[in-house]
Amino acid sequence: MKLSFRKDLHIATLRSEAQWNKFKVQTLLQNTERKQPSVNAYLGARYSRSADSILDIASEIMRENTDAAERLEKIFAGYGHKSVGDMADLFVCLENVPIYLETKMFYSCPVISGQGRSTRYQNFQDPNFVKIPNEVCKNREVSREYERIILKQMKDYREMLGPTRDALKKHFRINEESKQEISALKARAFDATRYFLPYGLSTSTAYLMSARSWSDAISFMCASDTVVENEVASMLLNLLGESKLEARGYIREADGLIRHTDANCSRKNSTDKILDYMRESFSSEQKSEIPESESYSVKVSYSPDCMESLVSHYEYLINPLGSKKEFEFSEEDQEKFGEIIFELHDHHNQLGNIGQSGAIKIEGFATLGTLKDLNRHRSLERFIPLLHDQVDMDKELGRRSDQCFYLCNYLDIGSLSKVKKEYIKRLSDTYDMIKGWREMAKQHLSKEVCDEFTKYLLPHAHATKYIFYGSFDDLQYLINLRSRNGGHISYRVLVYEWLRNLSYIDPIWRPLLRKIIEPRVDDKHQFVDRS
DSSP, rough: EEEETTOOOOOEEOOOOOTOOOEEEEEEEEEESSSSHHHHHHHHHHTTSSSSSSSHHHHHHHHHOOHHHHHHHHHHHHOOOEEEEEEEEEEEEEEEEHHHHHHHHHHHOTEEEEEEEOOOGGOOOOOBBBOHHHTOOOHHHHHHHHHHHHHHHHHHHHHHHHHHHHHHHHTOOOOOTHHHHHHHHHHHHHHHHHHGGGBBBBBEEEEEEEHHHHHHHHHHHTTSSSSSHHHHHHHHHHHHHHOOOOOOTTTOGGGGGGOOOOOHHHHHHHHHHHHHHHHHHOOOOOOOOOOOTTTTTTTEESOOOOHHHHHHEEEEEEETTTTSSSSOOOOOHHHHHHHHHHHHOOOSOOOOGOOOOOEEEEEEEEEEEHHHHHTTTTSSSEEEESTTTTTHHHHHTTTTTGSSBBOOOOOOOOOOOHHHHHHHHHHHHHHHHHHHHHHHHTTOOOOOHHHHHHHHBBBBBBBBEEEEEEEEHHHHHHHHHTTTTSSSSSHOOOOHHHHHHHHOOOOGGHHHHHOOOOOOEEEEEHHHOOO
């Protein structure tokens, strides 16, 4: 790793020097002269234990030249309040990391704020993607075939972009003199062809979280089975926390608050134990098919049972397409679950996404592209089995290749049928290659590495299970926001289907259904409107 600092830009950069990746982690400092986030956290800590105004406390700190970081150490030693670390925000950018990691960061960090780079604005002529490290793969043919599959997907993307754009242009009779219509056409063509892009493709993303949240993220990434998360965790720790790496002029903003970053295996261990227990008395026979579209897969329910939700989450790690016969649990099973959970989890070690539920439950199957967009809504509680290390990847792919994916809704337009057939052929061929690679890779890679790099091969078109929970206000907010014309057609159609299903079970949703204009794939006004 190599650390550098641009004082003129207030940016510290840590670069990986490994051969298999081009990762960079960067942090934008609030102040290059002092640890401003630590000062802010110390002000908050003092404020909570004083009757003085914040003006008086700040004046005292400035007058006495108080070392906020040193004082915070004493507060932590004496009181152990993690809440103090919540008051020190750190701005971090991850560059050249897999799209999968970007998605998982938004998924697993419930208080994260961030922006990910859109695939519309990336140059894929010379694509960058995560390679398999030589340290975990000695067989060159496994690595070469992995890279061939990704390059094949990128070739499909480039070759189908033009025909897709031409077909959309012809159907919607795009006016070439209109900048708005040409711009919309370009964006919609990208939206359709991104379904070919693999999840191992590199992207860049910016996040804002507190020192406490960064500490938690680092500890869970250290415990991950994936080599990418382990590498990024090490880089984050060296950039933000105590480290032997130094760069002239770089003052770590809250290194004293980056604490408890050793691998936190509580979630991994409890999940493994519960899955082992379930497999002893549970028929793990899985359904072999999924619904034919995102819309047809939607199921909505009110006030889901907390225990049933928890058990179903574990069950979907065993059977990600759904079980032929659901796990029937007894009071004895519930007590056993409790023994495992409370042995490993407490106020310091929460269950994370697998333990979440809510007032209204919405579930179904959606593409990784659709879920990447909806996953950023922190208002929802989210469970996506594919984003967990313990999901059974053989069963995730345990279906015909032409049933592993959904296509962009624009391809349902009759005049695009020829283009649609080509998408189906190319994606089916890709899945045949992925399954073939996986069988070969099992002979040379550990299960964990094989599963990880299988996920990086999955295209944005990959259809996978999701279970979301939200309050009434959460869902009305998301539906109003995501059904607007400017968004991607796939999530617009999907959230409208959520609303339609909600209106079936509760009349309160019907006025909103009447108010919102139904997304239509063949409506030119909606197609060119990017507001």
